[in-house]
Amino acid sequence: MICEMCGKDSDFVRTIFLEGAQLKVCKECAHFGESPEGKGASKKGKGGAAPPNRAVVSERLQARERRMRSRDVFQEETVVDLVTDYDKVIREARMARGLKQDELASKVNERSSVIAQLESGSMRPSDQLIKKLERELNIKLTEKVTLVKPESSGSKKVLTLGDLIKKK
Ligand SMILES: [Zn+2]
Numbered sequence: 001m002i003c004e005m006c007g008k009d010s011d012f013v014r015t016i017f018l019e020g021a022q023l024k025v026c027k028e029c030a031h032f033g034e035s036p037e038g039k040g041a042s043k044k045g046k047g048g049a050a051p052p053n054r055a056v057v058s059e060r061l062q063a064r065e066r067r068m069r070s071r072d073v074f075q076e077e078t079v080v081d082l083v084t085d086y087d088k089v090i091r092e093a094r095m096a097r098g099l100k101q102d103e104l105a106s107k108v109n110e111r112s113s114v115i116a117q118l119e120s121g122s123m124r125p126s127d128q129l130i131k132k133l134e135r136e137l138n139i140k141l142t143e144k145v146t147l148v149k150p151e152s153s154g155s156k157k158v159l160t161l162g163d164l165i166k167k168k
Contacts, residue, residue, distance in 0.1 A: 005029040006060050018057070032057050081145045082130065087121035093137035094119075108132040 001013040003026035010026035016033030017023070023033060083089060094104045094115075101119070102112035108129065117123035118133075125133060130141045 003029055005032065005064055007064060029060065032060070077147045079145055079147060080142045082124055083141055083143050086125070086141050087119050089139055089141060090115070090133060090137065091119040093139045097137065104136070107136050 001010060001024065002008070003010050003013065004023045005018075005025045006029050008026050008028075012027040013024050014027075014030050015022060015024055016030055018033035023029075025033065094101070099107075100112075101115040105112040105115045109132075110129065114123070114129075118125055125141070133139065134141055
C-alpha cells in the first residue's frame with residue numbers, strides 16, 4: 001500500500017483527514033492529520049491556528065504534488081543526454097589534436113575499433129567513456145534536455161493537496 005502523502009510503500013496504512021481531504025497514509029504521516037475516530041490526532045477547528053508541524057506537512061504535500069504531476073498530469077523532466085552529433089564532435093576534436101584513432105583509443109584505454117564506432121555514430125559511449133573523452137579532448141558530449149510530455153487524453157486532472165492548501 002502506498003502512502004498517499006509521502007508516497008512510501010508501507011504495510012501500515014491508516015485513513016486520516018487533512019485539509020478536508022481523506023488520505024490513506026503511512027505510520028509516519030498519520031499524525032499529520034485528524035483521524036476519523038478523533039483519537040490519536042489533535043482536533044483542530046476550521047480556520048484555527050496552524051499546527052506546529054505545518055512546514056513539514058506542506059513540504060510533504062509539495063513533494064507529493066510533484067510526484068503526482070510527473071505521473072498523472074504531465075511529465076517534465078530534465079535529463080542529461082548525449083549530444084546527437086557526438087560522432088562528429090569526437091572526430092573533429094581528435095583530428096584537431098592530430099591524433100589517430102588508435103592514439104586516442106590508448107589515451108582513453110579503449111580499442112581503436114571503439115573509437116571508429118563512436119565516430120561513425122554506430123555506438124554510443126558509456127557514461128564512463130563520455131567522461132574520459134570529454135577530459136581528453138576538452139569537449140562537451142552531453143547536454144541538458146527537457147522532456148515534456150503533454151497530458152494524455154485519458155487522464156483526468158487531479159486536484160492535488162497542494163491546490164487545497166493554496167486555497168485556504
Ligand atoms: Zn507517509
